[in-house]
Amino acid sequence: MSFTAQAAAPPIVEAIGVSKRYGPTIALHEAQLRVVAGESHALVGRNGAGKSTLVGILTGLRAPDTGMVRFAGEPAPPIADREGWRQRVACVYQHSTIIPDLTVAENLFINRQPEKRGFISWPTLKREARALLDRWNVAVSEDMRAGDLRIEARQLVEIARALSYGARFIILDEPTAQLDGEEIKRLFVRIRELQAAGVTFLFISHHLQEVYEICQTVTVLRDARHIVTAPVADLPKDRLIEAMTGEQVHFGFADAAGRSPVRDAPVALEVKGISGEDFEDVSFTVRKGETIGISGATSSGRVGVAEAVAGLARFGKGEIRIEGRRLPSGNVPAALALGVGCVPKSRHDQGLVLPLSVADNGTMTKAGRMGPLGFIAPRRRAETTNRMIRELGVVTQGPEQPVSGLSGGNQQKVVMGRALATDPSVLVLLDPTAGVDVKSKEALLAVVERMRREGKAILVVSGEIEDLRTCDRVLVMRHGRVVAEKKAGWSDNELVAAIEGI
Amino acid sequence: MTTRDTAGGIAAASAGRPAFLSAAALRLRDLALLPALAVLVVVGTFVSPAFLTQANIYTILTSSAALALVVLAESLIIITGKFDLSLESIAGFAPAIGAMLVIPAATNGFGTELPTYVGILAILAIGGLVGLVNGFLVVHLKLNAFIVTLAMLIILRGMLVGATNGRTLFDMPDAFYALMIVTVLGLPLAVWLAALAFAVAGVMLRYHRLGRALYAIGGNAEAARAAGIRVERVVWGVYVIAGMLAAVGGLAITGYVGAVSANQGNGMIFTVFAAAVIGGISLEGGRGTMFGALTGVLLLGLVQNLLTLAQVPSFWIQAIYGAIILGALMVARVTSGRAQT
Numbered sequence: 001m002s003f004t005a006q007a008a009a010p011p012i013v014e015a016i017g018v019s020k021r022y023g024p025t026i027a028l029h030e031a032q033l034r035v036v037a038g039e040s041h042a043l044v045g046r047n048g049a050g051k052s053t054l055v056g057i058l059t060g061l062r063a064p065d066t067g068m069v070r071f072a073g074e075p076a077p078p079i080a081d082r083e084g085w086r087q088r089v090a091c092v093y094q095h096s097t098i099i100p101d102l103t104v105a106e107n108l109f110i111n112r113q114p115e116k117r118g119f120i121s122w123p124t125l126k127r128e129a130r131a132l133l134d135r136w137n138v139a140v141s142e143d144m145r146a147g148d149l150r151i152e153a154r155q156l157v158e159i160a161r162a163l164s165y166g167a168r169f170i171i172l173d174e175p176t177a178q179l180d181g182e183e184i185k186r187l188f189v190r191i192r193e194l195q196a197a198g199v200t201f202l203f204i205s206h207h208l209q210e211v212y213e214i215c216q217t218v219t220v221l222r223d224a225r226h227i228v229t230a231p232v233a234d235l236p237k238d239r240l241i242e243a244m245t246g247e248q249v250h251f252g253f254a255d256a257a258g259r260s261p262v263r264d265a266p267v268a269l270e271v272k273g274i275s276g277e278d279f280e281d282v283s284f285t286v287r288k289g290e291t292i293g294i295s296g297a298t299s300s301g302r303v304g305v306a307e308a309v310a311g312l313a314r315f316g317k318g319e320i321r322i323e324g325r326r327l328p329s330g331n332v333p334a335a336l337a338l339g340v341g342c343v344p345k346s347r348h349d350q351g352l353v354l355p356l357s358v359a360d361n362g363t364m365t366k367a368g369r370m371g372p373l374g375f376i377a378p379r380r381r382a383e384t385t386n387r388m389i390r391e392l393g394v395v396t397q398g399p400e401q402p403v404s405g406l407s408g409g410n411q412q413k414v415v416m417g418r419a420l421a422t423d424p425s426v427l428v429l430l431d432p433t434a435g436v437d438v439k440s441k442e443a444l445l446a447v448v449e450r451m452r453r454e455g456k457a458i459l460v461v462s463g464e465i466e467d468l469r470t471c472d473r474v475l476v477m478r479h480g481r482v483v484a485e486k487k488a489g490w491s492d493n494e495l496v497a498a499i500e501g502i
Numbered sequence: 503m504t505t506r507d508t509a510g511g512i513a514a515a516s517a518g519r520p521a522f523l524s525a526a527a528l529r530l531r532d533l534a535l536l537p538a539l540a541v542l543v544v545v546g547t548f549v550s551p552a553f554l555t556q557a558n559i560y561t562i563l564t565s566s567a568a569l570a571l572v573v574l575a576e577s578l579i580i581i582t583g584k585f586d587l588s589l590e591s592i593a594g595f596a597p598a599i600g601a602m603l604v605i606p607a608a609t610n611g612f613g614t615e616l617p618t619y620v621g622i623l624a625i626l627a628i629g630g631l632v633g634l635v636n637g638f639l640v641v642h643l644k645l646n647a648f649i650v651t652l653a654m655l656i657i658l659r660g661m662l663v664g665a666t667n668g669r670t671l672f673d674m675p676d677a678f679y680a681l682m683i684v685t686v687l688g689l690p691l692a693v694w695l696a697a698l699a700f701a702v703a704g705v706m707l708r709y710h711r712l713g714r715a716l717y718a719i720g721g722n723a724e725a726a727r728a729a730g731i732r733v734e735r736v737v738w739g740v741y742v743i744a745g746m747l748a749a750v751g752g753l754a755i756t757g758y759v760g761a762v763s764a765n766q767g768n769g770m771i772f773t774v775f776a777a778a779v780i781g782g783i784s785l786e787g788g789r790g791t792m793f794g795a796l797t798g799v800l801l802l803g804l805v806q807n808l809l810t811l812a813q814v815p816s817f818w819i820q821a822i823y824g825a826i827i828l829g830a831l832m833v834a835r836v837t838s839g840r841a842q843t
Contacts, residue, residue, distance in 0.1 A: 312728055332729075332730045333730045333732060349722075349725070350724045350725050350727075351725055351728070352722065353721035353788065355789055356718065356721055364718060364725075364731070367711030367715070368711050371709075374711045375710050375711075376711055376714065377709075418729060
C-alpha cells in the first residue's frame with residue numbers, strides 16, 4: 001500500500017506535545033501521535049505506559065494539561081462538545097458500551113431515536129438501523145437483543161454506530177483479547193474492508209504479531225513518553241520489544257522443548273473419563289514436575305475441564321484424583337484442601353475482589369491458616385503478603401493498596417499469588433497471562449517454570465502460544481473432546497492447525 | 503525475576519515499609535464523619551448549656567443503643583452485598599411474641615405463661631429464624647434480597663398487629679426491661695451490649711477470616727467462591743446473626759419505651775440505612791467499617807438530641823431531621839472524597 005498521496009494532506013488526527021498528570025503521577029509527558037488517513041496505526045506499550053491516558057485525550061474524555069489535539073488540521077472541539085468529538089473519533093473498548101437489554105437497532109440510535117411528533121417512531125428506527133448495518137456490511141439482525149450478540153458482532157455494531165456519527169477515525173482497544181483464532185481472522189478481514197472504505201484505525205494490542213498483520217505504522221509509548229513512530233516494516237519484533245521495555249533483553253519465555261520429560265515421578269493429578277456440560281470423556285495424568293497444556297477454541301470445553309479440576313465446576317461421570325485421593329465434584333474448599341491451586345479464567349470476574357487490598361486478595365485462599373481459631377494475625381498476614389510481593393515481583397505501594405489500583409500484569413501476579421498461597425501440589429492455570437504486557441508475561445511464565453521445578457504438577461489451559469510453550473505436552477480439545485496431543489517442540493502452525501481443525 | 507526495573511525496586515522498598523503507615527492511611531477514611539460530629543458538638547453547646555453535661559451525653563448514648571444494634575446488623579448484611587429491610591419488623595415482632603409467651607392472657611398474652619427465660623430465648627430464636635427464612639429465600643431460591651425482605655417486613659408487621667390485635671403490651675417481667683433498667687457505671691446494659699457488639703464485630707471484620715469473607719463476598723462473590731469461601735453458607739449465617747441482633751435491638755427498644763406497641767420499630771429501617779451510609783458503608787457491598795457505622799449512629803443520635811434540646815416544634819422535627827441526614831450525607835461525601843455507591 002502506498003501513502004504518498006495522503007502524506008501531503010494533514011493527518012486525520014494529531015496529538016502534539018500532550019502531557020497529563022494525576023497528582024504526583026505523570027501519566028503522559030510531551031507525547032505525540034500522528035495518524036495518517038487511511039492507515040491502520042498501532043499504539044503499543046506496556047501496561048502503564050500511557051496508552052489509556054492518550055486514548056482518553058484523543059476521544060475527548062480527558063483534557064491534556066499541556067499540548068493539543070488536531071483533527072485533519074483543525075483544533076479539537078472543546079471538551080464539553082461531546083457531539084463534536086463523536087463526529088471525529090470513537091473508541092471501541094474491551095468492555096462493551098452497548099446496553100445489553102435493548103435491541104441492536106435502539107443501541108445504534110440511543111438518545112437520538114428518530115421521532116414523529118415528539119414520539120419515537122419505531123418503524124423508522126428499525127429501517128434506519130437496517131440501512132446503517134447494510135451500508136457497513138454488518139450481518140446482524142437489528143431486532144436482536146444486543147446482549148445476545150457475540151463479542152465479534154458487538155464490536156462491529158459499535159463500529160457501525162461510531163461511523164454513523166460521521167467519525168472516520170476509530171480506536172480499537174484490544175479488540176482481539178476475547179476472540180479466538182477464527183474470530184480474529186474474520187475481524188481482520190472486516191477491518192481491512194473498512195480501511196479500504198476510508199476508515200482509519202488506531203489499533204491497541206498486546207499481541208505484537210497482530211500489529212504486524214494488520215497495521216502499517218506503529219507508535220511505541222514507554223514510561224508516559226513517546227519513544228518511536230515507524231512503519232512496521234522498519235521495526236522488527238525484537239526492536240519493537242526493545243522500544244517497549246527500554247532494555248535490550250531477549251525475552252526468554254520458558255520453553256519445554258529442550259528438557260527431557262519426567263517419566264518416573266509420581267502422578268499428582270489423574271483425570272479419568274470425566275464429562276461435564278461442554279466436555280466429554282476427558283482423561284489425562286500430570287506427574288510431579290510436569291507441565292501439561294490444554295488448548296482449543298474458546299468453546300472447545302478446555303475451560304470446563306480446568307474448572308472441574310479446580311472445583312469451580314461440576315463434572316458428571318468419571319473421577320479426578322489428586323495424589324490418589326478422590327476430588328468431589330464442584331467443591332472449591334475440598335479442592336483447596338486436597339492441594340489444588342487455581343488461577344481462574346478472568347481476574348476481574350473470579351480472580352480478584354477489586355476493592356480489597358493486595359494482602360486480602362493474596363491470602364484469601366488460606367485465610368483459615370493465618371492464626372488461631374480463624375483469626376488472621378496481622379504480622380503473619382503482612383509477612384505472607386510481603387513474601388508474595390517479593391517472589392512474584394508485584395509492583396505495588398504495599399500490602400494495603402487496593403488491587404483495583406494495580407496494573408493488569410500486577411493484578412494477575414496477585415491472582416497467581418493467591419493460587420500459590422496454599423502451597424498446592426497441583427496448579428491449574430486458566431489463561432494465566434491474559435491481557436498482561438510482555439514483561440509481566442515473562443515474569444508469570446518464569447514463576448510457572450519455577451513451580452514446575454519445585455515439583456508441582458501444573459495444568460496450563462490457554463489459547464496463547466507462549467503459555468503453551470512451557471508445557472511438556474499440549475492436549476488439543478475440540479467440541480468437548482481431546483483430539484490431539486503434541487509433545488514439546490511443536491511448531492506454531494502445527495498447533496494452530498490442530499486447534500482450528502484444519 | 504532476573505532483571506528488575508526501577509518500578510520493581512520501588513515496590514520492594516515500599517513493601518518493606520512499616521505496616522502501620524499504610525494502615526493509618528486507611529483509617530483516615532473512617533474518620534470522615536468526625537468533622538461533622540465536631541460541628542454538631544459546637545452547635546450543641548451554643549444551643550443549650552445542658553448539651554455537654556454528663557447526664558445529656560448518657561441520654562444520647564442510651565437513646566442510640568437500640569438503633570446501634572440494628573445498624574450493626576444491617577451493616578453486616580450490606581457489606582456482604584445484600585439487603586435486609588425486615589430488620590425493623592423483627593425488632594418489633596420478636597420481643598412482642600417473646601412477651602406474649604410469658605404474660606397472662608388477661609394482659610393480651612397467649613396464655614401459655616412460659617417462664618421468663620424461655621420468653622427471652624424465644625426472642626433471640628425468632629430473630630434467628632426470620633434470618634434463616636430470609637437467607638433461604640435469598641441464597642437458595644436466589645430471590646432478590648430487597649423485595650424478599652420488603653415482603654418479610656410487611657408480613658411480620660401484619661403478624662404483629664394480628665397477634666396483638668393492635669394493642670400495646672405492658673406488665674412484662676423485669677427481665678424484658680433489663681437492658682435499660684440494669685445500669686453499669688451509670689450506663690444501661692444496652693449501651694454496653696451495643697458497644698461490645700460493635701467491638702466484637704469490628705475485630706472480627708478486620709482480623710477474622712469470616713469477617714474478611716464478608717468483604718470478599720460483597721466485593722466479588724465469584725472471586726470469593728473461587729478462593730474457597732463457602733459463599734452461600736456465609737451469607738445465610740449473616741442473615742441469621744443480623745436477625746438475632748435486630749431482635750436484641752428490639753428488646754432494647756422495649757426496655758427504653760417500657761412496653762411493646764404494635765408499631766414498635768415502624769419506619770426505623772430508613773434511619774438504619776441512613777446511619778450506615780452516612781457512616782461509609784457502601785450499598786454496593788464490600789466496603790465500610792464498623793467504626794464508620796458507629797459514627798453514623800452517633801451522628802444521628804446527636805442530631806435527635808439537639809432537635810429536642812433546641813425545642814424544635816414537634817411537628818417539624820421529622821422534616822428537619824431528614825434535611826440534616828441529607829446534609830450529613832453531603833458532608834461525608836466531601837470529607838471522604840468517595841462516591842457513596
